[in-house]
């Protein structure tokens with residue numbers, strides 16, 4: 058992000074993606090444009106929410122950022138250092154303690170044959186020099202921090218609810234005290250009452266230990282509670298970036314507006330007063346992406362120019378906001 | 387509580403359990419609700435609280451064994467349907483009650499074209515010829531707004547997106563013009579933009595056909611958009627029921643209040659944090675003897691741990707649907723009435739609910 062008058066002491070960049078691109082070859086010369094030329098900075102102690110529909114490229118972006126996918130083009134900088142385009146095993150070893158990922162599914166991402174203690178301590182063991190007693194102590198401390206009990210250590214994942222398993226996954230990732238964490242949909246498999254528990258936990262950890270987080274999700278309404286900034290992704294590209302609340306309450310890009318508007322609100326009178334929030338069509342295939350704006354076939358505000366010219370992210374005047382849409386040319 | 391007259395479907399004291407390695411799971415423990423013709427009833431609650439088992443019992447979809455319906459009744463136009471496959475000479479499942487699921491692939495055959503899958507029951511239930519049924523299948527795909535329906539009818543499920551599969555399943559469910567459509571989390575796996583399309587479609591179909599909808603969801607936003615009346619479930623029981631306005635504007639049960647507080651707010655002037663409900667739902671192997679919500683309830687009293695709260699009628703004159711809640715806080719003459727109750731009097735949330 059470029060500098061802004063609204064936030065003078067902006068955080069120094071910790072992780073920076075510059076034109077990051079990841080394509081997948083799927084045979085017969087066809088390529089999935091999963092992530093296409095994405096630039097995004099996450100500042101020291103900042104939480105950035107990355108939102109968008111299924112298939113928009115959020116997980117691929119998160120994984121490419123951490124070197125779990127090779128980069129097709131573009132680069133990733135960590136504290137100013139350019140990371141390799143393709144990781145070798147020494148790179149993983151060197152960077153694993155710095156950058157961690159918490160995965161989507163609290164049910165399938167924990168090994169059912171390991172105790173909670175073993176799961177949470179796994180990363181510590183891989184890093185030599187941690188004795189068993191020390192590991193136990195650290196695990197007990199971290200279970201406490203995520204709202205579980207130290208005596209949960211000897212139990213197995215199936216004995217825990219979805220929200221508790223999510224906490225176990227969070228403890229496992231954070232026990233290495235990484236500088237940067239990508240959380241991939243840590244809440245969408247959970248009930249609202251429990252989602253709120255996890256969101257609040259991440260917020261508390263941010264306050265107490267200064268987490269730097271890329272938080273990937275479908276749903277903006279929950280994510281905005283923990284995010285400093287949010288980035289909206291559609292079909293491999295970022296369409297809008299801004300401060301979380303400002304973006305949520307005053308979206309500028311037509312797609313952001315649609316995403317927020319189509320989420321029904323828990324207020325029957327309000328819902329009765331708005332007849333329909335649906336837009337036509339579905340997200341197009343990321344194979345052979347259309348020319349022009351990628352949202353053009355569904356956009357309620359589409360213009361002639363949108364069908365041929367691809368809009369670039371531009372910074373809006375007087376607003377800490379970037380938007381890729383011809384309405385703002 | 388007395389039922390509103392003219393109910394199409396009435397479920398009373400439904401109890402369902404399952405034998406498992408760990409013991410008996412009491413999945414549904416005395417559920418009551420009713421649905422009037424042409425209305426939408428939303429059943430809302432956390433995962434595992436028994437929503438799916440409740441509707442599956444009515445459809446004869448509970449695997450027996452290990453499942454068992456131990457008590458209760460479900461009457462369609464006054465006639466018992468539990469354990470029956472047909473009443474009035476028509477199949478219940480498919481013909482009188484249609485059903486759609488969260489995961490369409492569980493209901494669809496991956497080796498058969500979408501068109502054939504919709505056409506088959508039309509030949510069986512309605513005695514249509516092959517050609518008639520095939521034409522009707524295409525019409526139904528058009529009704530559910532699948533573009534290029536004739537081409538799509540010849541495709542297999544794997545060629546459809548998640549949203550399209552849900553439409554195809556709706557087409558199949560409404561093929562025999564059921565009076566009730568049961569939709570079990572039909573949009574939970576979909577993106578919000580596709581969810582909005584499917585919810586619109588369900589509302590339009592209801593307007594055109596007059597069918598009642600029983601909509602299971604755990605999203606209060608979806609409830610607010612779709613429901614006329616609501617049953618809030620917790621740990622195998624309905625804890626509060628009423629009109630959609632009763633449930634949102636005159637909520638009485640502490641769990642309903644907790645769910646509302648945990649929802650993200652869209653009011654920019656409110657910059658308060660989310661209020662989660664701490665803890666998790668009880669284990670249904672050995673459900674608590676008293677109120678199922680007691681371990682998480684901020685107002686729990688001694689009586690709550692010991693005895694199940696009865697339903698208190700809170701009906702107001704504003705709607706003609708009965709409003710009731712199962713909570714000891716509402717029982718002025720509860721045998722345990724004691725001083726324990728007093729500490730809650732400063733709690734504005736409960737006062738609001740109880741006062742109306």
Ligand SMILES: Nc1ncnc2c1ncn2[C@@H]1O[C@H](COP(=O)(O)OP(=O)(O)OP(=O)(O)O)[C@@H](O)[C@H]1O
Nearest residue numbers: 081083089091110111112113114115116117118343
């Ligand atoms: N290994 C792969 N091979 C081919 N295509 C892939 C691969 N991984 C992802 N894709 C494709 O890349 C696109 C982006 O996928 P990605 O998983 O990043 O989306 P997402 O935004 O995380 O979606 P969701 O919200 O469903 O998790 C999709 O079209 C997906 O099918």
Ligand SMILES: Nc1ncnc2c1ncn2[C@@H]1O[C@H](COP(=O)(O)OP(=O)(O)O)[C@@H](O)[C@H]1O
Nearest residue numbers: 404411413432433434435436437438439440670
């Ligand atoms: N076939 C089965 N065997 C054993 N237990 C079951 C079975 N089906 C459901 N249950 C249990 O019944 C309870 C209610 O489940 P369900 O109705 O699916 O909940 P939900 O409200 O999420 O739809 C859960 O504890 C679940 O594990």
Ligand code: SF4
Nearest residue numbers: 350353356363382383
């Ligand atoms: S560029 Fe055109 S089609 Fe794309 S979002 Fe803006 S107005 Fe809509």
Ligand code: SF4
Nearest residue numbers: 677680683690713714
């Ligand atoms: S009966 Fe008691 S524990 Fe249950 S909801 Fe009411 S106050 Fe809470």
Ligand SMILES: [Mg+2]
Nearest residue numbers: 115116117241
């Ligand atoms: Mg993903």
Ligand SMILES: [Mg+2]
Nearest residue numbers: 437438439570
């Ligand atoms: Mg269910």
